[in-house]
Amino acid sequence: MLDALIIALTYYVCQIIDAILGFQAMTRPIVMGSVVGLVCGDLETGVILGAAIEALYMGISGIGGIQPADYRSAVVVAVGLTILSGISVEQGLTIAVTIGVLGNTVDPITALVVNSIQPISIRYAEEGNYKKFRFMMIFEMLFIKNTLSPILVFLCCAFGTEAVSTLFSVIPAWVLAGLSAAGGMLIVIGLCLTTQAIYSKSTPIYVLLGFVLVKYLGLTTLPIAIIGIIIAFIGFNRDYKLKELENKLALSGEGDDFYE
Numbered sequence: 001m002l003d004a005l006i007i008a009l010t011y012y013v014c015q016i017i018d019a020i021l022g023f024q025a026m027t028r029p030i031v032m033g034s035v036v037g038l039v040c041g042d043l044e045t046g047v048i049l050g051a052a053i054e055a056l057y058m059g060i061s062g063i064g065g066i067q068p069a070d071y072r073s074a075v076v077v078a079v080g081l082t083i084l085s086g087i088s089v090e091q092g093l094t095i096a097v098t099i100g101v102l103g104n105t106v107d108p109i110t111a112l113v114v115n116s117i118q119p120i121s122i123r124y125a126e127e128g129n130y131k132k133f134r135f136m137m138i139f140e141m142l143f144i145k146n147t148l149s150p151i152l153v154f155l156c157c158a159f160g161t162e163a164v165s166t167l168f169s170v171i172p173a174w175v176l177a178g179l180s181a182a183g184g185m186l187i188v189i190g191l192c193l194t195t196q197a198i199y200s201k202s203t204p205i206y207v208l209l210g211f212v213l214v215k216y217l218g219l220t221t222l223p224i225a226i227i228g229i230i231i232a233f234i235g236f237n238r239d240y241k242l243k244e245l246e247n248k249l250a251l252s253g254e255g256d257d258f259y260e
Contacts, residue, residue, distance in 0.1 A: 003040065004158035007080040010039050011072070012150040019141050029053040029075040036076055040083040049079050049089050053096050070103025073149055073156075080157045099156060106148040113144050206231070 014026040014035060025031060030050045037046010057071040074096040082092030117140065124133040195203060206228075213219045213227070 001158050003084055004080070004154050006039055007036055007076060007157050008150040008154035010036055011076045011153050012146060015072070015146040015149070016142065019146060027072045029057060029071055032072065033075045033079050036079040037083065040080060042083045045083055045089065046079050049082055049092055049096075050075055052089065052093055053078065056093070056096075057100075069097070069100035070107070070149070071100055073103030073153055074100035076153050077156045077160070080153075081160055084157070102156075103149060103152060106152055110145060110148050114140060117144070 011032070014032050017026045018024055026035075030047075030053075033046045033050020033053060034043065035046070037043045037050070040046070053071060053075045057069065057074075077099040078092045078096035081087070081095055082089060117136070121133060121136040121140070124136060195207065210224060210228075213224050219227075
């Protein structure tokens with residue numbers, strides 16, 4: 001119960017930090033997974049599972065305000081249950097997908113409560129009552145928008161750890177092997193979704209380059225990431241100079257003569 005409470009509070013604090021600063025860096029799976037892993041005493045598992053879930057959800061975006069899955073609850077519960085129950089990272093990844101879908105069930109409730117108190121905030125704004133309006137915004141952030149999800153995380157971690165341990169102890173080995181394989185495939189699906197979102201004519205070349213670097217040269221993630229940054233910088237710098245040249249030619253009126 002104490003571990004579950006600490007995990008839920010960690011999730012709540014990360015959400016509040018993002019709400020105050022106005023960005024989503026703290027609640028991204030790779031960051032939050034690392035933080036939860038550190039709190040639970042297993043940073044390595046938190047980083048690995050957080051990176052795997054980041055790869056899964058990185059290419060998924062909400063269209064029209066619809067969020068396909070709550071990746072924040074997914075990574076927190078998956079890391080927490082994986083560390084506390086002692087299951088594998090692949091099995092924890094399969095749990096994350098289920099929790100991600102379950103996490104979306106609290107969003108309509110949160111939206112209902114938020115919409116019900118909005119008229120009060122609007123009235124304070126129309127009256128020019130800055131102090132009360134600011135109080136309502138802080139109250140909404142601390143006790144409404146970011147409350148139900150941590151409660152769900154607490155319940156899943158508090159009552160799910162023993163259940164998960166018991167369940168995985170009685171599941172046949174071939175089923176566990178299937179779950180591990182499915183967990184590995186989820187990472188591939190996430191990378192495919194991301195590649196699809198950023199696809200261009202040069203994308204297959206970079207994918208092939210990464211395959212060669214890993215398979216035949218045996219490079220790890222860090223040197224490959226450094227090579228990727230260098231390639232991205234060279235490409236950006238080249239495109240920037242070409243665009244700058246095009247703008248100069250357009251302003252000078254010599255563009256047609258230049259290309260002729």
